[in-house]
Amino acid sequence: EDQVTQSPEALRLQEGESSSLNCSYTVSGLRGLFWYRQDPGKGPEFLFTLYSAGEEKEKERLKATLTKKESFLHITAPKPEDSATYLCAVQATTDKLIFGTGTRLQVFP
Amino acid sequence: ETGVTQTPRHLVMGMTNKKSLKCEQHLGHNAMYWYKQSAKKPLELMFVYSLEERVENNSVPSRFSPECPNSSHLFLHLHTLQPEDSALYLCASSRRTGGNYGYTFGSGTRLTVV
Numbered sequence: 001e002d003q004v005t006q007s008p009e010a011l012r013l014q015e016g017e018s019s020s021l022n023c024s025y026t027v028s029g030l031r032g033l034f035w036y037r038q039d040p041g042k043g044p045e046f047l048f049t050l051y052s053a054g055e056e057k058e059k060e061r062l063k064a065t066l067t068k069k070e071s072f073l074h075i076t077a078p079k080p081e082d083s084a085t086y087l088c089a090v091q092a093t094t095d096k097l098i099f100g101t102g103t104r105l106q107v108f109p
Numbered sequence: 110e111t112g113v114t115q116t117p118r119h120l121v122m123g124m125t126n127k128k129s130l131k132c133e134q135h136l137g138h139n140a141m142y143w144y145k146q147s148a149k150k151p152l153e154l155m156f157v158y159s160l161e162e163r164v165e166n167n168s169v170p171s172r173f174s175p176e177c178p179n180s181s182h183l184f185l186h187l188h189t190l191q192p193e194d195s196a197l198y199l200c201a202s203s204r205r206t207g208g209n210y211g212y213t214f215g216s217g218t219r220l221t222v223v
Contacts, residue, residue, distance in 0.1 A: 004151070032211075034211055034212075036214075041216070041217075041219070042216050042217070043113070043115075043199050043201075043214030043215050043216045043217050044152075044199075044212075044214045045214070046211045046212070046213065049211050087152070089152075096154050096157065096165065097152075097154070097212060098151075099151040099152040100151055101149060101150065101151050102151075
């Protein structure tokens with residue numbers, strides 16, 4: 001069965017304290033791995049798509065990496081405005097996106 | 110107006126009411142989705158429409174009834190709901206199914222069943 005597990009469930013960081021979020025997956029035939037950011041009361045906002053192991057993508061303080069079993073979202077020198085829930089999803093041969101439960105990130109000044 | 114727009118943003122309904130959620134996309138996408146988001150649970154895919162045809166129904170109770178009159182509009186008709194149906198209902202669209210395209214989500218409708 002296709003499955004996505006995100007850790008930690010919640011993460012509290014001091015402003016400027018870099019860290020990483022993990023997304024582990026088991027899926028038959030990965031076609032894409034997606035990272036989304038979700039603010040309270042809003043829908044998920046697309047961040048990155050990764051297609052193959054070894055691929056990396058960056059956007060401002062965020063960098064996403066992918067291996068055959070997991071993806072990491074690295075946050076470098078985070079700011080309070082980076083506080084949100086970060087969702088990981090995989091797309092397999094069935095087309096649909098399978099989501100993890102997310103990591104709730106809080107960055108304190 | 111661009112993106113995916115959902116209305117209403119908030120909805121409180123009794124268990125005997127009938128209401129509808131509306132979703133509209135202006136991105137030229139031809140696949141649309143309904144997801145349910147409950148606290149501490151992954152997003153649950155409810156329905157998939159591709160080119161206005163329902164291609165997936167994930168064992169959703171019949172008290173939820175989707176409708177897709179054209180590629181830009183998607184509705185979710187609700188009737189005789191249960192308190193456990195209270196959740197955030199998200200609409201999404203994508204370029205098409207069968208490809209690895211990301212979804213664009215609306216802001217959701219926060220539904221409370223009393």
